[in-house]
Amino acid sequence: MKIIIATKNEGKVREFRNLLTPLGYEPVSLKDEGIDAEIDEDGETFEENAHIKAREIHRLTGLPVIADDSGLEVEFLGGAPGIYSARYAGEGATDEERNQKLLDEMQGVDLPLRNARFVCALYCILDGKREYCVTGTLDGFIGEEPKGGHGFGYDPIFMIDGDTSLAELDEEEKNKISHRANAMKKLLDALKNE
Numbered sequence: 001m002k003i004i005i006a007t008k009n010e011g012k013v014r015e016f017r018n019l020l021t022p023l024g025y026e027p028v029s030l031k032d033e034g035i036d037a038e039i040d041e042d043g044e045t046f047e048e049n050a051h052i053k054a055r056e057i058h059r060l061t062g063l064p065v066i067a068d069d070s071g072l073e074v075e076f077l078g079g080a081p082g083i084y085s086a087r088y089a090g091e092g093a094t095d096e097e098r099n100q101k102l103l104d105e106m107q108g109v110d111l112p113l114r115n116a117r118f119v120c121a122l123y124c125i126l127d128g129k130r131e132y133c134v135t136g137t138l139d140g141f142i143g144e145e146p147k148g149g150h151g152f153g154y155d156p157i158f159m160i161d162g163d164t165s166l167a168e169l170d171e172e173e174k175n176k177i178s179h180r181a182n183a184m185k186k187l188l189d190a191l192k193n194e
């Protein structure tokens, strides 16, 4: 069964392809289907934003679809940047600028107050009757400075233990523990029972 992975990120499509093909699905990207939709992500939660994307792509294609939304929540900042993670330092800013802004906000904040978590919501619509929403997280804390050259986004300032940042793990290691991997495991469990 063909299933659209509603993301422009080819890395995410590859991850889904590896996991879903053994279950008999044929994951395809938006690009494969020639879809170039600009969707307003104006929900208030990761789950709502994933739902908005999934609903729109399902409406356009009539095909099964999986959409995701993810970001970083910092406890000391009341959950910011949260759903605004991609735009935290304004439109067009770089990962480095976003990381620096967050480090500036956290300057002088003691270790016990630096807790953070990555969140990934996945919304899957198989047809008009069967829909699934799952959420995966990864707990850690915000470091004092960027470390490591793998990954993307906030990985260099996200510490998974006392001295390792997420950007110090290679792709395979990150994929074993990430918020996205945890959400995918939950979705796969649901789809296995289909």
Ligand code: IMP
Pocket (backbone or CB within 6 Å): 068, 069, 070, 071, 072, 085, 086, 118, 151, 152, 153, 154, 155, 178
């Ligand atoms: P999106 O869900 O792909 O739109 O991601 C939203 C934003 O959250 C990204 O632009 C990153 O800034 C951040 N983000 C999401 N997942 C990760 C991750 O695994 N590592 C680092 N940053 C992430």
